[in-house]
Amino acid sequence: MNQLPLISTSDAINPLFLFIYGACLVLLLGITITMIYFVVRYHRSRAPEPTSQVDGNLMLEIIWIVLPSILVLAMFWYGWKEYLVLRTVPPNALSVTATAQMWSWNFSYSDGKTSNKLYVPVGRAVRVELVSKDVIHGFFLPAFRVKRDIVPGMSNYVWFVANKPGSYDVFCSQYCGTQHSAMITTVEALPEDQFATWLARKEAPGAAGKIDGKALAEEKGCLGCHSLDGTPGVGPSFKGIMGRSEVVVTKGTERTMTVDEAYLRRSITEPGADVVKGFQPIMPEFGDLKKEELDALVEFVTSVK
């Protein structure tokens, strides 16, 4: 049995846009043309004196209260109906958890696979659970007219279906600080079989080999704040950090220390413990990293010279 393709969220909402824009255009043209006609027709050069002193008309008032009321109530109803489409996830949707933090995305699948891009199969509904590790973010997928705030401590979700393969932009839509505009990623819609292959591919550690520390640093969003070339960002640059002497603030008091491996580890798992002077104590904690991941990250950071 061939299943009909799911109605995508954008297919549901685009006609509503057309309806409201159409109505707005008619109203705006009506207002503008009437105004311009009156201004030209009754300009003082043509009409040196007013030809009427009429100051109201009950019937007109009733007409232009009732007709717009009907129109806006239609917009309200239609808008609400399609909003419910956004809120109603079709059955058998693939569930993915999106974890947002300043300023990176991480998507995890039910089998434990994680990615910094949202890979999805074409034609299947995807339900994205929205989790924030710090402040409020927003999951915005313009191609599918989908958006939802990611509020810490609150379980929000969105759903969408990509009926064509392709790459679609995902933006953080709720202002979240310095690198807010850099908090972008993509939805990668792959044909079902390619998606299955991607999902099955294990990049996780094990006998197969070591974790790529640089790739992990990108995935976790480290490089959004810590540059590799010495430019100070939101956090100190990684360049030449090992062995550097830094003034840090520990529980409100300043002290000078030399960056060693222990410091790097603590700075990842408990970033608020010793903050380099001149930087804000805003780095999220990465206490849930596996030991191998932490090793790989420290090794990578040490290697940036």
Add this chain to the structure above:
Amino acid sequence: MSDMQQAATSFWNDTGKTGLTSWIFSTDHKRIGLLYFYTTIGFFLVGVVLGLLLRIELMAPGRTIMGPQTYNALFTVHGVVMIFLFIIPGIPGAFGNMVMPIQIGARDVSFPRLNLLSWWLYIIGAVIILTSLFSGGGAPDTGWTFYVPFSSRTGTNVSLAVFGVFIVGFSSILTGVNFVTTIHRLRAEGMTWFRLPLFTWSLYATAWVQILATPILAITLVLVMAERVLGTGLFDPTRGGDPVMYQHLFWIYSHPAVYIMILPAMGIVSDIIPVFSRKPIFGYKMIAFSSLAIAAAGSLVWGHHMFTSGMSDTAVVVFSFLTFIVAIPSAIKVFNWISTLYKGSISLEAPMLFALSFILLFSIGGLSGLILGAAATDVHVHDTHFVVGHFHYVMFGGTGFAIFAAMHYWLPKFYGRRYREKPAIIAWGLMFTGFNVLYFTMQVLGMRGMPRRYYDYLPEFGPLNLVATVGSWILAAGLILMLVNLFRGLFWGEPFVGNPWGGATLEWSVATPPPTENFEGEPVATHGPYDFSGVKK
């Protein structure tokens, strides 16, 4: 000779005192109005410069002139300055103070000293806000909405800025109390409620919103300070708090605040259009009552800022419904203004041009608001440049253009000199063009998915951003021309005597500039505000 006499008795020079103190400690509503006018216009220009810098940064993708932290601070300060230091106090503080007491036939407001205190609180709050930019952790970078938990975590100087806004809020409340009392108690003999000019009606509706809504902002801001300084955790989910509750508290004030900004602007337009059409306003009572309806219904629609926040779907349906209800009284006003033109004798002088363009720009802003009011379409455009374009159409195209109309309409009355007409028209043309190039483009950008508060953007948004930035330059050029022409005229221009536009409201019946006590003897209102039959020009 008559000029000399007028000069001798005008409010400019009969206080017996001279210099700065005769202004900053004056309790004359006209002087306080001018103090408000110059301070709000000053902050408007600060906001304009910040806005132009933001547009230059967005001219091309990547870094253009500033880093992300600076950009984030600038859009925050642009918002705070424009909203709290310009638009909210702008019309009631400046033109409300200057004009309203004369319109109702009063010598001053009910509480002149409270009026002066309002201005001082405004100045103190403004100084605190400005101090917050250059002290502590630097200019706040939260956006003017101060959303938690970001605002309780950032190291920038949020607490001080929020305290400044808190103080400015009291200034707004006191102005509201003063105006409600004045309009109830000080109307001249014969000045019945339905002989009140519509500008005064709109200030009356606005004043109630100021009194009722502003305290909620004050409470909310105190809670933000408590969150930062005392760590109360009320909005912190890790300690059982709720960040969405903050958003409710914030918008319970800040949406009605939109009506504090737009209602008096509608009042200005309702006063100007009949004068330049020489015809009574169409549907006087409908316009007056729709102001009250907007003030009442507008207080119940705050949740439409939160359709994507995660609040319940039930709340979404209720707030979406109420939002569409509030569209109706706004539409009523537009239809009545247009009908006023019918069979009139229309003169397109500067105040009228600005007032008519208010109708168009406000209509575009209002109609794009329908996209935002419908729950499903709002989801796509929420937090994008569509919203930025939308509220600039309402706040700048609406309130801003109404203020420009009021400047050209009423300031000559208070200065006794006038600007040149032709440069004013050219300036209007430049501003109207630049405005639409700037903000309509923003709406297109938002429709195509460009989020707001974005320091950097994908290359595909580049061309339209460049167009918007060029629009901002055209707008700025028009603005400069308008201000130069206006102020040059007010200080050195041709004399402005009598009632050249033929206004029928009471402010046009007193000497130019008005005397300190406004009227010689007790005025009596004998006709409606738009009855032009007996007007001598």
